[in-house]
Amino acid sequence: MTSKKYSADLSAFTYRRTFRSNLILSVLIAINILMCFSGALNIIGAAADRDAARYLKATYTYFFRTSTDSPDIMPFMLSIPFIFLCAGLAVSIFRYVMGKKSSNVYFSLGISREKLFVSNYCAGLSVIMLGIIVPLAACLIANGIFFGFSGKLLFAFVYILFKVFCAGVFVFTLTALVMQLVGSVIETVVYTGVLLAAPAMVNYTLSNMIGNFIYGAPYTPSGFFENDGSGMFYVFGKNAIYSGLSMFDYPKYITPIGSDNLISFITSERKLSPNSASFYSIGEFKFPLVFALITSVLAVAAYFCAKHRKAEKAGFMGTSPFVQGLCVLAVGPFLAMLAGNIFTTSGMSFPAKRRLIILLSIVIMAVGYTVVEMIVLRSFKKYWQRFNYLIAELGIFLLCCLVVISTLPVGSMKVPAAADIESASITVCSNDYDSMNGYTGPGYFNGGARLDVDCMGKDYIKLFEGFKDKEDIERIISVNEKLNALKNTKPDNTYGGDDEFTKTILSGIRIEYHLKNGKTKVRNYRNVTLGIIREIDELTKSDTMKNMIADSLETITDDNGIAPLSSYQYNIALISPDMTRGVSPELFFDNDARENLVKALAADIREGTLPISRISASPLMGYIVMRSYAFPTYDGDVYTDDDPPFAKPQGDIELIDDEHEEMSFVFHEGASYPVYADMKNTVEYVKANGLDKYFTGGAKPVEIIYGKYSEPSEISREYFDSMIFSAINMSDRQAQLVWSEFNKDEIYYEYSDGLSAQVYYPDYSVTDEDTGIDEADRIDPEDMMPEGSTVVTDEAQIAELMSKVRLNCHLCYEGDYALIVFDNGRITYAYIPVGT
Amino acid sequence: MIEVKNVTKKFGSFAAVKDLSLTVDDGSIYGLVGYNGAGKTTLLKMIAGVYKPDEGETLINGRNTFTDAAVRLNMFYVPDEIYFEPFSSIEKMAKLYAGYYPSFSFDTLDSLCGVFELDKKARLNSFSKGMQRQAEMILGMSAHPDVLLLDESFDGLDPQKRNVMNRMLIDYVAEKNCSVIISSHNLHEVSDICDRMALINGKSIALDCSVDDIGADRCKFRLVFDRDMTASDFDGFDIRKIKVDGKMVTLSVKGDPDETERRLRAMNPVLAERFPLTIEEVFLEEMEEKEYDFKEIFG
Known part of the structure; x- marks a missing residue:
């Protein structure tokens, strides 16, 4: 009568049964993993193509990735189903604890709950491992056949297998743990999702708490979504803390994407890649091992929870106030920080904003807790009985706030002594410029409200770094102390006034001190004044700065990091000081000539005759302008990539193309260098090569209208404050407002900021947001100048003014803005600095 | 066991x-x-x-x-x-x-x-x-x-x-x-x-x-007296259920049925009948059923 089917080992029976019934998930995981690492399939295809095969063998040691293109978004996308599959596996295996009926059966069996859990858990691990190892083994074999087996290949295989397995098991284990604690599948899904995101949310909360609560914190508040420019996207921002917690970034963990992803590197070792040997060390297992350790802790916790699992929880929501509270504690402050960063007005003082964020956090946590409780409990009485959990959560949060506010600020506001500093750097938020290369009165020059600066979480461009000279370090220390003094000030968004240079405005200033003891202290500030920025600006006159700019100018490369500035990728033109004529001489298509030009400019920078601010009292001869020509040719209605314009000597060039703005010389990115009479090296070069004749203007000025602005003009100030740093980033913001046809009856104007030319045709109805001028409005040049402007038509006066005008002027607000009307109908918008 | x-x-x-x-x-x-x-x-x-x-x-x-x-x-x-x-x-x-x-x-x-x-x-x-x-x-x-x-x-x-x-x-x-x-x-x-x-x-x-003994320790009686009776007249008994209707009394008593009958007959009823309790009656008595007047509820 006794069944032969009975298994003396109930655990083994449970394991086998669970494994068999979940094999389909193993198959799905295998498909998912194979798509993430389908490089082997590429290899198989490439093997049939001789050229492709040759390329792969010459370029790689092995190849696991999906494609040779980088970045490859597919693995990132495929990591999401991997997470769902591993979580789904846990739900499939442990769903018996969720049902009243199923728990009646399984808990009454002759196997203890803990053994039941362990057997099922091990089966789950086996399912995951099978789903991962089979496709990776297939890739290993394909690589071995194509590239040959090597120690590096085997190491990469083991490394990837281990890392992906850890990621999958983590998700599986966390889900299993949550299932032992809660009573319904919906709670499992929600709470598991929250807990998976919790590390990123907690990281965001803590770093933003520091950034928002501590004046001069090492971290800045983050936005919601940031791109660091290398192709890596960070949800919830990239902060200093974040990079240390890469183990929680599942897509990076699982898939080969991103420049700083270890898997990304190791999945396809390029023969040309530097420092590849450093990856083949045991040390690279550090993060996966820590991850595995955390997973083990969770597994043990799940074991004990399974052992003590109460069957009466099955089918009921709200049975685990602990898990629920944990999720609210993770989500609440996170949402509050996010809201605080997005919605709090920039016009608040630092302490006021801090108070507001704390209040927001309390409100959001209380509301969130109440909403969740009412959904799961559906009883106000039960909600009230568990109200102490909310009190506890709020208490924990406020305690964290107190710790952050009270313990860290002392250190963060302290300015190191100059004697302890090895070198220092100071940077400003790059938000205002598309070129990300400079600073103005940040916030001051935005088209919108003055305080509309968003410098949260932005990457800073280190404009001033490596200062070792005592005088420079002391200047930075002086700036730091003045920034500290602005802590309780309220940013002022009004323009003008006697306190223009002393009132607090918003920007982002980062100071780094590299100490002699090897440590680095970082300070971030948002409150600044134009006066402080001017003080920072003095650093541009230091030898350190000059040498840095000159060095980078001489070694500058294009985007691919291959061709130097002296290559044919850039067209160089000589432009008259009034920007009415431009010539691209054939000389500049000689590499040696280009190199010599760059050397001359660099020498003048070092000697200080070409100031970094590009302002000089010395007479202006003209401009040497460089433009990249990486854009298609316009041929009728068709754009082609053939014969990029400006790839050949142009002779006289069209600074502004009336019909095709994108063909305008000033349209594209580049840099411009004023040539002043005292720039000995450059002037010598220009004269020696007979280039000075091209500095003659192509049109005669017939009218100059000049005046001062009482309010910011989007045209006026934004375009004049550019720095020589634009030479580094190959962008320029010279402003030129031209009328291709000076016709009062036809509104037809265009202007160029050096980065974009905007052309408005008579029948083109558009309102330019930057200018605020509707092309339908018929405007006289005089109407574009502030009230009370002076109109000059006398030739002698015009000539005198023309000797003073500049097309760029950094941080110059005390001078006059000028509109120059030429006899050919062109108009140039310029500036007459004080002191010229 | x-x-x-x-x-x-x-x-x-x-x-x-x-x-x-x-x-x-x-x-x-x-x-x-x-x-x-x-x-x-x-x-x-x-x-x-x-x-x-x-x-x-x-x-x-x-x-x-x-x-x-x-x-x-x-x-x-x-x-x-x-x-x-x-x-x-x-x-x-x-x-x-x-x-x-x-x-x-x-x-x-x-x-x-x-x-x-x-x-x-x-x-x-x-x-x-x-x-x-x-x-x-x-x-x-x-x-x-x-x-x-x-x-x-x-x-x-x-x-x-x-x-x-x-x-x-x-x-x-x-x-x-x-x-x-x-x-x-x-x-x-x-x-x-x-x-x-x-x-x-x-x-x-x-x-x-x-199961056999489920009703062994209790019994039901129907009594008719020559005078009007009240529940308090039966205070000496372990009454499980009693209904008094003038001279007629129906009651369920826990205890030895024979002894209970003897004691009831000592009260000189005109008529005394003894009935065994059904399992339902025992169940209902023990469950302390409340008397609901549904006419009042739905009326």
């Missing part, structure tokens, strides 16, 4: 079972009767090891059913809410149970499927409620347990099938000398098959005796 010792089970602040004790001997069928929500299912789940008692313990042959999983190898629990694996058949479920029950017999399974005329390969979710109960019973019996816990297992069965089930259980108990606990709110169903019964009332045992 099944022993339940002073078990208490609470769900939050609500006590489903409070300080409850009972004993089920080997070779007996024990009936558990009570109104809806009396705690029958909770008690059975504690014995089955599904619930952990907050106080007290449940033992099978001296071994705790919650902490000692091995004791459950020879115990089968048929719950009120039947569970089958999704898309499973009797055969598939049999493979599950066969892995966990050392005495599971596929021969027995086949035989019982024939008796109840159930297709063991058909999907269980295509069965009617009654057929599903039969299927669960078949699976339970095929495990040849020493302890069988049945929670409302006869609910939904037609009289013919119920009769077959009764005979099967009686024969099984006699053959295996095992212990069976059946919970039900159908008194007849329980009284037909059980040796002993327990009435659970208000979370504890109100009555625990053999």
Whole structure:
């Protein structure tokens, strides 16, 4: 009568049964993993193509990735189903604890709950491992056949297998743990999702708490979504803390994407890649091992929870106030920080904003807790009985706030002594410029409200770094102390006034001190004044700065990091000081000539005759302008990539193309260098090569209208404050407002900021947001100048003014803005600095 | 032997079972009767090891059913809410149970499927409620347990099938000398098959005796007096229920029926009749039924 089917080992029976019934998930995981690492399939295809095969063998040691293109978004996308599959596996295996009926059966069996859990858990691990190892083994074999087996290949295989397995098991284990604690599948899904995101949310909360609560914190508040420019996207921002917690970034963990992803590197070792040997060390297992350790802790916790699992929880929501509270504690402050960063007005003082964020956090946590409780409990009485959990959560949060506010600020506001500093750097938020290369009165020059600066979480461009000279370090220390003094000030968004240079405005200033003891202290500030920025600006006159700019100018490369500035990728033109004529001489298509030009400019920078601010009292001869020509040719209605314009000597060039703005010389990115009479090296070069004749203007000025602005003009100030740093980033913001046809009856104007030319045709109805001028409005040049402007038509006066005008002027607000009307109908918008 | 010792089970602040004790001997069928929500299912789940008692313990042959999983190898629990694996058949479920029950017999399974005329390969979710109960019973019996816990297992069965089930259980108990606990709110169903019964009332045992003796300690009387009577005239008796209508009195009295009759006759009634109590009447008396005037409610 006794069944032969009975298994003396109930655990083994449970394991086998669970494994068999979940094999389909193993198959799905295998498909998912194979798509993430389908490089082997590429290899198989490439093997049939001789050229492709040759390329792969010459370029790689092995190849696991999906494609040779980088970045490859597919693995990132495929990591999401991997997470769902591993979580789904846990739900499939442990769903018996969720049902009243199923728990009646399984808990009454002759196997203890803990053994039941362990057997099922091990089966789950086996399912995951099978789903991962089979496709990776297939890739290993394909690589071995194509590239040959090597120690590096085997190491990469083991490394990837281990890392992906850890990621999958983590998700599986966390889900299993949550299932032992809660009573319904919906709670499992929600709470598991929250807990998976919790590390990123907690990281965001803590770093933003520091950034928002501590004046001069090492971290800045983050936005919601940031791109660091290398192709890596960070949800919830990239902060200093974040990079240390890469183990929680599942897509990076699982898939080969991103420049700083270890898997990304190791999945396809390029023969040309530097420092590849450093990856083949045991040390690279550090993060996966820590991850595995955390997973083990969770597994043990799940074991004990399974052992003590109460069957009466099955089918009921709200049975685990602990898990629920944990999720609210993770989500609440996170949402509050996010809201605080997005919605709090920039016009608040630092302490006021801090108070507001704390209040927001309390409100959001209380509301969130109440909403969740009412959904799961559906009883106000039960909600009230568990109200102490909310009190506890709020208490924990406020305690964290107190710790952050009270313990860290002392250190963060302290300015190191100059004697302890090895070198220092100071940077400003790059938000205002598309070129990300400079600073103005940040916030001051935005088209919108003055305080509309968003410098949260932005990457800073280190404009001033490596200062070792005592005088420079002391200047930075002086700036730091003045920034500290602005802590309780309220940013002022009004323009003008006697306190223009002393009132607090918003920007982002980062100071780094590299100490002699090897440590680095970082300070971030948002409150600044134009006066402080001017003080920072003095650093541009230091030898350190000059040498840095000159060095980078001489070694500058294009985007691919291959061709130097002296290559044919850039067209160089000589432009008259009034920007009415431009010539691209054939000389500049000689590499040696280009190199010599760059050397001359660099020498003048070092000697200080070409100031970094590009302002000089010395007479202006003209401009040497460089433009990249990486854009298609316009041929009728068709754009082609053939014969990029400006790839050949142009002779006289069209600074502004009336019909095709994108063909305008000033349209594209580049840099411009004023040539002043005292720039000995450059002037010598220009004269020696007979280039000075091209500095003659192509049109005669017939009218100059000049005046001062009482309010910011989007045209006026934004375009004049550019720095020589634009030479580094190959962008320029010279402003030129031209009328291709000076016709009062036809509104037809265009202007160029050096980065974009905007052309408005008579029948083109558009309102330019930057200018605020509707092309339908018929405007006289005089109407574009502030009230009370002076109109000059006398030739002698015009000539005198023309000797003073500049097309760029950094941080110059005390001078006059000028509109120059030429006899050919062109108009140039310029500036007459004080002191010229 | 099944022993339940002073078990208490609470769900939050609500006590489903409070300080409850009972004993089920080997070779007996024990009936558990009570109104809806009396705690029958909770008690059975504690014995089955599904619930952990907050106080007290449940033992099978001296071994705790919650902490000692091995004791459950020879115990089968048929719950009120039947569970089958999704898309499973009797055969598939049999493979599950066969892995966990050392005495599971596929021969027995086949035989019982024939008796109840159930297709063991058909999907269980295509069965009617009654057929599903039969299927669960078949699976339970095929495990040849020493302890069988049945929670409302006869609910939904037609009289013919119920009769077959009764005979099967009686024969099984006699053959295996095992212990069976059946919970039900159908008194007849329980009284037909059980040796002993327990009435659970208000979370504890109100009555625990053999079926034969269930009414032995109480009796019902109808008396007619020559004078108007009141309830207080009978204060010396352990009255379970009394109805006074002028000179006529109907009462149920707990105590030795003969002695009670003697004492009542000593009150010189004009007429005195004695009736044995039915199980329903005993049940209702013990359940402390409230008299509801539904005319007033719906009027």
